[in-house]
Amino acid sequence: MSGITLGDRPSPQGPGGIGLFLRRWLANPLQMGSVVPSSPALGKKVAALVARGPEEVVVELGAGTGAISRALLAGGVPPERLVVVEIVPEMARHLSRALPGVTVIEGDAFALAEALPAALHGRIGTAICGIPLVLLPIARQRAFVDAVEAVAPGRGFLLYTYCVTSPLPWKALGLTARREAFTPLNLPPASVWRYRRDDAARHATPVQG
Numbered sequence: 173m174s175g176i177t178l179g180d181r182p183s184p185q186g187p188g189g190i191g192l193f194l195r196r197w198l199a200n201p202l203q204m205g206s207v208v209p210s211s212p213a214l215g216k217k218v219a220a221l222v223a224r225g226p227e228e229v230v231v232e233l234g235a236g237t238g239a240i241s242r243a244l245l246a247g248g249v250p251p252e253r254l255v256v257v258e259i260v261p262e263m264a265r266h267l268s269r270a271l272p273g274v275t276v277i278e279g280d281a282f283a284l285a286e287a288l289p290a291a292l293h294g295r296i297g298t299a300i301c302g303i304p305l306v307l308l309p310i311a312r313q314r315a316f317v318d319a320v321e322a323v324a325p326g327r328g329f330l331l332y333t334y335c336v337t338s339p340l341p342w343k344a345l346g347l348t349a350r351r352e353a354f355t356p357l358n359l360p361p362a363s364v365w366r367y368r369r370d371d372a373a374r375h376a377t378p379v380q381g
């Protein structure tokens with residue numbers, strides 16, 4: 173089941189929703205990928221990397237309890253230009269209470285073309301991924317790349333991670349990769365990577381033989 177809501181009123185569980193985060197981690201550690209929400213310091217690093225045209229939105233995939241979303245708002249993304257996607261219904265409900273004015277979509281980031289309203293396709297300035305892609309097999313990672321590409325062609329995405337090296341096998345996925353930021357002020361310390369489809373690799377003539 174999926175749905176779209178507009179954030180309306182402050183969360184009764186406090187802005188962080190740490191209890192909810194921990195409960196979800198206990199229920200499904202692979203889906204959560206982390207025991208605690210991202211830190212404000214990491215949120216700031218992500219927010220600093222966001223670019224958006226006047227008619228474009230920022231899309232955050234795997235918003236959890238909204239730690240990164242709040243940093244994006246604090247960093248200047250207007251609530252009406254922020255769209256967050258979260259697969260866990262309880263978390264999506266928490267987000268719509270905690271993030272007034274933000275569009276909250278309860279849905280699957282791997283089916284982004286269906287989850288996002290058609291009016292937003294091709295109007296994404298930056299896509300940000302909080303889903304623990306590193307834990308997934310390459311076929312699922314490829315499916316994620318394709319899902320983002322379907323709605324934000326050529327834009328790529330930002331991915332924050334605790335990995336020291338790239339969490340994605342970018343060459344095998346036909347991507348370019350760049351580590352854009354690092355902060356020790358997160359548990360654990362985290363980096364922000366930017367991935368884009370590598371057009372040169374896509375258009376290269378296959379080597380025969």
Ligand SMILES: C[S@@+](CC[C@H](N)C(=O)[O-])C[C@H]1O[C@@H](n2cnc3c(N)ncnc32)[C@H](O)[C@@H]1O
Pocket residue numbers: 203204205206208209210233234235236237238239240257258259260263279280281282302303304
């Ligand atoms: C590591 S947590 C990040 C939460 C938050 N953004 C933060 O930084 O604290 C990963 C989040 O991705 C969500 N998630 C996992 N798979 C997803 C999917 N296929 N579509 C949307 N959200 C997903 C999880 O439910 C969880 O809330």
